[in-house]
Amino acid sequence: MSRALTATQGRPIRRALAAVTGLALLATGCGSPAGSEQASGPVRITVWDGQSDAAAKSIAKLVARFNQAHPDIKVILESGAATADGMLPKLTAALTSDAYPDIAYLYGSWAPNLARNPKTADLTQYAKDPAVGWADFWASEREAATVEGKVIGFPAVVDNMVVLYNKKLLAKAGIEAPKPDWTWDDFRAIAKKTTDAGSGTFGTTWAISGGEEAVWGLWPLVWQAGGDVLSPDRKKAVFNSAAGQQALGLLRGMAIDDKSLYLDSSPAEKGQKLFESGRLGMFLAGPWVLPDLQAAKVDYGVAQLPGTNGNHETVSGPDNWVVFKHDDRRVKAATTFLTWLTAAEQQLEWMKDTGSLPIRESITKLPGYQDYLTKYPGIEVISTNLANAKRVRPPTTRYPRVSAFVAEAIAQTLLGKADPKTALDEAAAKADAALAVPGS
Template sequence: MRFGSSKKTQLHARAIVVALAATASLAACSSGSSEGATTLDESEDVTITFWTGQADEAQTILEGLAADFEAENPNVTIDISSGAPSTDDLLQKLSASFAGGTYPDISYAYGSWASELADSGRTLDITDQVAEPDVKWDEFSEAARQTAQPTGEATIGFPAVVDNLALMYNKTVFDAAGVDYPTNDWTWDDFRKAAKELTDPSTNTYGYAYSVSGTEETTWQFWPHLWQNGGEILSEDGKTATFDSQSGVDALTFLQGMAVDDKSVYLDQTDTKFGELFASDRVGMMTSGPWQLYDLGVAGTDYGVVQLPGTDGDHQTVSGPDIWTLFDHKDANRSYWAFEFAEWLTAAEQDLKWNVAYGNLPLRSSEIDTPEFKEQVEALPGLDIMAANGENAKKARPTVSGYVNLSEAIGGAISEVLQGQGDPQTALTDAADKADEDLADN
């Protein structure tokens, strides 16, 4: 199974790990590790510890790339391992290693961990290095760059895996209803009209599907509506929830109209059934990401992909970037080679062998026109649309520790409203009040 196919599952697992481990463990870190080399010697033998957070084929690819780097730099040894039994276990493992001074030089990390890791006092600030023209930092999406710079100041790593949400449409359902396929110029009004026309109660066919589980699946599909309307999730200082603004109310009212008034939305309590119904020609449109493409190919679904419908030409999407976090051992040689390896690993030439070869979106915009990526698009149609859609990933989801409970609060509010159990203003205000309590505790 492609890494992308399991990506959605990992979005939900992040919340569990952060809630259980991050705040308490990182706050309890000890003061530091022993001093290493104070002066850089690029020819000195050095060992870099690299925790990949991967398994199986993904781990094998990264091991091969590490060996290639060692061959190019004979004085460097990459001590590579998964780091933990699963990616979800990595944060707890990192927390324990901080206390013992046994933390790695580089580790995979979910983007939602970024603030906790930055607050640990263990990360390496590479802001000056990534500003160098040769790094081509602007080839990464804005959301990916923001995630690697969680406090808005220190840059703690490189993007590792990127994704985003796009609109997928089932051509069989559209053809049966005689509705024109979506285009990249669609507005939300175009989208709502089509969803209503696609809905057929006699065959239990719905125009659209939306999660009402109250999980992050519910929440992150809402953020593009909020952002395109000019709203924000948090205040500028990150201490107050602002999703209950008029922009948020208007966005939720729009979705309420589709779900409650038009009855054109399949409301999924499970987070998984809507994909199955889309694949079997019972749902006309869904908002999803690259992990869905492999399963649709296996199912033989006739589908297309476009960027999200927009508001006043704004087609912002939401992304869930993960990062290669770099850590500081107070050793000039280790810091230098950790950066060199991370930069090399995320360069286009290597990323084509890693993310692109594995069926993920490319990290860099320069990879989109390569033969390697075009070959993957042949196998996973729509992957190119999602890669180009990275330009619409202009904002990162908050990485503040209170985001987990914030997501649960608004996810519950969205679910209630879409099921006809509340009004948007009251539901969002109550959710924001709950979120503010949790933000104040962090």
């Protein structure tokens, strides 16, 4: 979702005003006018940040610093939606009126939907400005922010999936820490050995709640085995290939035969809580959970994903700061703010506050980068693992529906209600029907 940093904020619904003077106040979340009052004085722009906890505090601190140093621009920070997951529907509703923000934090997988909206700004020319340093962003981030040649935003967060393991549980089971060349057979064996039904301890966990959190962990197994999600033209589902069946078959064996897989049906992600409480041997996640693990004082280690025939490909979910059009002044102000926010110095501070990965290569060369690595044990493994993030999820507006069908197949299989082939074939048939709809 990108998974990246999930958030938990809310925002009240604004009441409509009947008076003509009141109508001028229906603007971008802060009550500022969308037109004439912005012709002079500081340009006011609204940002829906979608962050919580340490991330929310960090972005607020940075915005305050920007406002102080840039008196010609006033950035108004709002949460935008109850969660980062809910940002797209909230924004979609706002775009039907003038109550939409200038900038919003949005998952990279939503870019195809956003690029089609005429209120989404085209930043292609801005990205060519040397001050932006577009080439300094990782390639996967640039790809996630660009749809058919149109740049719609700036990279916000980059992540990737790794395996976090509980050092104490592995040692108790007489298991050595995962080696760089470990395989999925090794992963299954470790999960089985660290499972203890008597104490309610499981080897690992998998979501069956029906969301993307159930699906995105499956794609690395499929890719490693030579498969893919969709055909190159994105018109047909191919995840039900032998590679897909092998991937889901592994998980089914762990869930049904080994009983080493905790099936997490909670949208609140109980699996992470189990890991924090010492009742989960391994946890597939990324950098966004490290602050939580440190707060819970978990003695954890980090390893890249197990591999298939030496291929340790992982999945990454870059997120974007997407810019929306009100007028030219505000678009320009938005790009000025984002150029500053995504600069290496500000990003290193954000990374130290949140445990996020470097979105620019130049960040790794700053003097304070070593302090960041020291603060978050294991983060260097995750950062290095960006080299194994070779593909992004299919850039199609129909991906959310495809994902939902696959999530259903995963749940049915892990609950023992279907075999991998049958479940994936049914999901592929539904996906093909969705992909056949014009405009997908």
